[in-house]
Amino acid sequence: xxxxxxxxxxxxxxxxxxxxxxxxxxxxxxxxxxxxxxxxxxxxxxxxxxxxxxxxxxxxxxxxxxxxxxxxxxxxxxxxxxxxxxxxxxxxxxxxxxxxxxxxxxxxxxxxxxxxxxxxxxxxxxxxxxxxxxxxxxxxxxxxxxxxxxxxxxxxxxxxxxxxxxxxxxxxxxxxxxxxxxxxxxxxxxxxxxxxxxxxxxxxxxxxxxxxxxxxxxxxxxxxxx
Amino acid sequence: xxxxxxxxxxxxxxxxxxxxxxxxxxxxxxxxxxxxxxxxxxxxxxxxxxxxxxxxxxxxxxxxxxxxxxxxxxxxxxxxxxxxxxxxxxxxxxxxxxxxxxxxxxxxxxxxxxxxxxxxxxxxxxxxxxxxxxxxxxxxxxxxxxxxxxxxxxxxxxxxxxxxxxxxxxxxxxxxxxxxxxxxxxxxxxxxxxxxxxxxxxxxxxxxxxxxxxxxxxxxxxxxxx
Numbered sequence: 001x002x003x004x005x006x007x008x009x010x011x012x013x014x015x016x017x018x019x020x021x022x023x024x025x026x027x028x029x030x031x032x033x034x035x036x037x038x039x040x041x042x043x044x045x046x047x048x049x050x051x052x053x054x055x056x057x058x059x060x061x062x063x064x065x066x067x068x069x070x071x072x073x074x075x076x077x078x079x080x081x082x083x084x085x086x087x088x089x090x091x092x093x094x095x096x097x098x099x100x101x102x103x104x105x106x107x108x109x110x111x112x113x114x115x116x117x118x119x120x121x122x123x124x125x126x127x128x129x130x131x132x133x134x135x136x137x138x139x140x141x142x143x144x145x146x147x148x149x150x151x152x153x154x155x156x157x158x159x160x161x162x163x164x165x166x167x168x169x170x171x172x173x174x175x176x177x178x179x180x181x182x183x184x185x186x187x188x189x190x191x192x193x194x195x196x197x198x199x200x201x202x203x204x205x206x207x208x209x210x211x212x213x214x215x216x217x218x219x220x221x222x223x224x225x226x
Numbered sequence: 227x228x229x230x231x232x233x234x235x236x237x238x239x240x241x242x243x244x245x246x247x248x249x250x251x252x253x254x255x256x257x258x259x260x261x262x263x264x265x266x267x268x269x270x271x272x273x274x275x276x277x278x279x280x281x282x283x284x285x286x287x288x289x290x291x292x293x294x295x296x297x298x299x300x301x302x303x304x305x306x307x308x309x310x311x312x313x314x315x316x317x318x319x320x321x322x323x324x325x326x327x328x329x330x331x332x333x334x335x336x337x338x339x340x341x342x343x344x345x346x347x348x349x350x351x352x353x354x355x356x357x358x359x360x361x362x363x364x365x366x367x368x369x370x371x372x373x374x375x376x377x378x379x380x381x382x383x384x385x386x387x388x389x390x391x392x393x394x395x396x397x398x399x400x401x402x403x404x405x406x407x408x409x410x411x412x413x414x415x416x417x418x419x420x421x422x423x424x425x426x427x428x429x430x431x432x433x434x435x436x437x438x439x440x441x442x443x444x445x446x447x448x449x450x451x452x
Contacts, residue, residue, distance in 0.1 A: 010301075063304065064348035068297035074289045075236075113354045118347050121340050122290035128339045 001165045004052035005096075007035040008059040008070035017098050017143040021058065024155045028163050036073050045077040050087055055132070056162060057123065058096040064119045066097075074126070083130050093127040094135040094161060095120060103141040135161075136168060156209050173213055177206050227391050230278035231322075233261040234285040234296035243324050243369040247284065250381045254389050262299050271303040276313055281358070282320040282388060283349065287327075290345045300352070309356050319353040320361040320387060321346060329367040361387075362394060382435050399439060403432050 012018050012035050025031055034048060049055060059066040097116065106112045106119075116139045117124075127134040138161045140154060166172025180202075238244050238261050251257055260274065275281060285292040323342065331337045332345075342365045343350075353360035364387045366380060392398025406428075 063297075063300045064351040065291060065297065068294050068301050071289075071291065071294035071297045075294050078289065112351060114347055114351050118344070119351060121344050121347055125290040125338060125340050125345060 001054060001163070002030045002032070002052045003054040003056060003162050004032045004034060004048055005056045005058055005162065006070070006073070007033070008057070008066050008073065009035065010067050010069060015060075017060075017140065018058075020143070020151070020155070021096070021158055024159055025162060028159065031162060036069050038069070038072070040073055040076050042077055042079075045073070046082055046087065049077070049091075052091070054092040054094060054135075054162075055088075056094040056096055059098070061097050061099040061101075061119070064114075065122065078126075078130070086131060089131040091132050092135050093123070093130075093132040095123055095137040096140065096158065096161065097137060098140040098143055100142060103139075152205070153209070156206075173210075177210050180206060227280060227389070228256045228258070228278045229280040229282060229388050230258045230260060230274055231282045231284055231388065232296070232299070233259070234283070234292050234299065235261065236293050236295060241286075243286075243366065244284075246369070246377070246381070247322070247384055250385055251388060254385065257388060262295050264295070264298070266299055266302050268303055268305075271299070272308055272313065275303070275317075278317070280318040280320060280361075280388075281314075282322055284322040285324070287323050287325040287345070290340075291348065304352075304356070312357060315357040317358050318361050319349070319356075319358040321349055321363040322366065322384065322387065323363060324366040324369055326368060329365075378431070379435070382432070399436075403436050406432060 007018060009015055009018055022033060025033065032048065032052065057066065057070060059070055062068075065071070097120070099116075101112055104110065107115045112119075116137060120137055124134050138157065143151070143154075146154065160167040160173065160176055164172060164176040167176070233244060235241055235244055248259060251259065258274065258278065283292065283296060285296055288294075291297070323346070325342075327338055333339075333341045338345075342363060346363055350360050364383065369377070369380075372380065386393040386399065386402055390398060390402040393402070
């Protein structure tokens with residue numbers, strides 16, 4: 001699976017969150033990390049879309065949608081003729097959206113009134129129109145206020161959102177973790193101790209995540225039985 | 227009531243629909259017709275917002291939201307400090323949205339999947355955040371395919387959307403029609419026959435609309451009684 005990450009951020013160099021996301025992907029292949037910039041080369045952008053399977057729109061939420069940069073991209077790159085040729089048919093559309101509001105502020109009766117799902121309807125409608133499969137969005141609430149452990153969990157969620165073909169199912173998550181560990185073991189240079197340590201550290205972190213996921217699943221099953 | 231109409235249209239000069247809307251307002255006062263253009267003067271735009279009571283966003287639906295031009299305007303003019311000073315509190319936010327899709331194409335199970343109300347949630351959330359009162363949007367479906375009689379009805383709906391403080395209630399519509407007729411009678415130059423004819427024609431058209439509205443109301447009452 002090849003993934004294209006389209007970032008729409010007016011000050012990407014100054015964004016700690018965007019740097020965090022980018023750094024988390026350095027050891028992965030088949031990812032094109034592509035900040036949108038003006039002027040837009042329509043042909044190049046359309047070719048990028050054609051040559052990837054999962055398209056991820058990544059942006060901070062400004063006035064309940066992406067920054068104007070993404071809308072400019074949509075209005076120019078996603079022409080009627082491009083869409084009518086079913087150029088995006090069967091591809092996946094994902095959204096990684098960062099927001100300065102807390103998770104608890106969204107939804108009916110809360111300050112932001114609507115859920116993230118509701119707010120992102122225009123993108124869901126776009127996926128529908130383009131015959132794409134709409135992935136559950138990955139919202140990131142108040143990243144800078146997150147505890148380090150939660151940032152690490154988010155990192156793994158994000159890595160899977162970008163690289164795991166089956167990230168929303170437990171089995172898909174398990175096989176993704178196994179694959180990551182095996183890949184790291186087989187590709188390591190045993191003479192390089194510091195690299196080895198990094199790898200072991202990563203394996204250990206992944207294993208913890210796997211245990212957490214199993215524990216969560218057990219809890220869910222217990223709750224279902226009660 | 228003072229109304230500001232903010233138009234976001236990349237080719238406003240070539241738009242028959244936008245010309246239709248603009249022409250329909252020539253005899254009304256207290257309306258500022260303001261196409262958004264780049265570069266945006268933030269101070270001027272904020273002053274325009276402050277000095278009006280009803281703000282109408284008018285645009286064609288591109289990818290289930292306004293053209294990038296409006297998003298650029300939102301991202302720059304509606305700064306956090308401007309909103310936090312409650313600059314828009316108590317004002318009304320209306321949306322006139324034109325779409326190339328038919329009315330029947332919107333909603334669950336239909337090609338566009340979501341209703342216009344759902345698609346416009348980001349603007350509703352914005353009104354909520356800015357402590358504005360969100361008016362029911364005025365969607366205009368496939369204007370160029372409309373029969374002349376329906377275009378005329380739309381014209382009156384649009385005039386009311388822009389100028390009638392109470393357009394969504396029947397009594398508010400009746401008093402608006404009366405006011406329009408009276409205004410035309412008192413301001414006419416009786417020596418000017420062609421103007422007089424135009425006025426009479428307009429009064430007659432308005433009267434028909436009023437009769438239609440009364441008839442519709444009777445029908446609704448009858449349906450309720452059954």
